[in-house]
Amino acid sequence: MTHPAYRLSVAPMMDWTDRHCRAFHRSLTRRAMLYTEMVTADAVIHGDRSRLLAHDPEVGPVALQLGGSEPAALAEAAQAALPFGYDEINLNVGCPSDRVQSGRFGACLMREPQLVADCMAAMAEAVPLPVTVKCRIGVDDQVPEQALFALVDACVASGVSHFVVHARMAWLKGLSPKENRDIPPLDYSLVHRLKRERPELTVVLNGGVPSVEAAHDLLVPEDGVALDGVMLGRTAYHEPAGLGRVDPLIFGEDEGRSAEAALEAYRPYVAARLEEGVHLSAMARHMLGLMHGRPGARTWRRILTVDSLAPGAGLEVLDRALEAVHEAEARAAARLESAA
Incomplete structure (x- = not known):
């Protein structure tokens, strides 16, 4: 079957x-x-x-x-x-x-x-x-x-x-x-x-x-x-x-998962691997395309690519990258509103 x-x-x-x-x-x-x-x-x-x-x-x-x-x-x-x-x-x-x-x-x-x-x-x-x-x-x-x-x-x-x-x-x-x-x-x-x-x-x-x-x-x-x-x-x-x-x-499930919900679900895994000594960059590299097509996607990629390489980089890098996307989306929404 x-x-x-x-x-x-x-x-x-x-x-x-x-x-x-x-x-x-x-x-x-x-x-x-x-x-x-x-x-x-x-x-x-x-x-x-x-x-x-x-x-x-x-x-x-x-x-x-x-x-x-x-x-x-x-x-x-x-x-x-x-x-x-x-x-x-x-x-x-x-x-x-x-x-x-x-x-x-x-x-x-x-x-x-x-x-x-x-x-x-x-x-x-x-x-x-x-x-x-x-x-x-x-x-x-x-x-x-x-x-x-x-x-x-x-x-x-x-x-x-x-x-x-x-x-x-x-x-x-x-x-x-x-x-x-x-x-x-x-x-x-x-x-x-x-x-x-x-x-x-x-x-x-x-x-x-x-x-x-x-x-x-x-x-x-x-x-x-x-x-x-x-x-x-x-x-x-x-x-x-x-x-x-x-x-x-x-x-046929009732709900899918947003990028934000997926990040929240992924955090415990990332935290556990960081505790084991895995570098954040080893995990962040797979997430570069997550914001594809959204305002701030380029900044998201840059932060994950560069900041994840820093010694001791942790979950705060993901938070910073996500915040940059939300800020870019807010600016884009404001521009649309002012142009209307």
């Missing part, structure tokens, strides 16, 4: 969706599924697991995304993650970066559907959690219809039923990962076709979704078939206030 949280999820994003970011996003939406950054299986096996996998139980539901291509290593890493309380283990079959390619994982695995299926089977046998795939619709010169369905069918044969599909080809040669964010064009119709032809699967669409409202529209049935969910990426990070509209718009 599809977890209701999958109706709206926030994508795994390298260097962005760390523990602090997820706690911040959770202050905006209580219902959405959140994903970790990709963590390689080898890092989990040989590295500092507490640092890599630290997870606050109150920040659930959260999925751990792993990177790798060796079934045994992925199974060991998935098992190692169990004590940290994740709700799902996801395999990265979509990242196009050079580092990922050199390690034979990420998007290049689109060329090896049986290997992906073997990895998924190994993880499913190792842990009692759902194991899922996040993939592209193909890479380089592959035919998307053939590449996507070949990967899906191989994984289904190994017991996988949940797929997050980034609806853009990954070009591993000739384009940088940054360029590949916009080129080639998105193909949402192929993701809809996958759900239409494999209705028993859980299919979540990812790629280029500009807002929570757009995600809501994509969940409307098409030809009698509805996607199971939509995953937001960069827009959720750069304009996080939109996540405050997720619970009422996507999940």
Whole structure:
């Protein structure tokens, strides 16, 4: 059965969706599924697991995304993650970066559907959690219809039923990962076709979704078939206030969360991490876009960026930045009133 949280999820994003970011996003939406950054299986096996996998139980539901291509290593890493309380283990079959390619994982695995299926089977046998795939619709010169369905069918044969599909080809040669964010064009119709032809699967669409409202529209049935969910990426990070509209718009809750309410909810987490010795800047960097589009947004970003670096910086920096926004809004309102 599809977890209701999958109706709206926030994508795994390298260097962005760390523990602090997820706690911040959770202050905006209580219902959405959140994903970790990709963590390689080898890092989990040989590295500092507490640092890599630290997870606050109150920040659930959260999925751990792993990177790798060796079934045994992925199974060991998935098992190692169990004590940290994740709700799902996801395999990265979509990242196009050079580092990922050199390690034979990420998007290049689109060329090896049986290997992906073997990895998924190994993880499913190792842990009692759902194991899922996040993939592209193909890479380089592959035919998307053939590449996507070949990967899906191989994984289904190994017991996988949940797929997050980034609806853009990954070009591993000739384009940088940054360029590949916009080129080639998105193909949402192929993701809809996958759900239409494999209705028993859980299919979540990812790629280029500009807002929570757009995600809501994509969940409307098409030809009698509805996607199971939509995953937001960069827009959720750069304009996080939109996540405050997720619970009422996507999940039918009575109320959403304003930026101010989210900040209030986030304060205890920030205070606890400061007490542990975490620098404010490590948390403040994820909040820079919270006031996007509001008067004073630039001042908000400046205060958080600069003042959070000061030795001993604490919650007073957030208070000062918020006060600057409210003052800017008051000035803007006064100008409108005088012009009327």
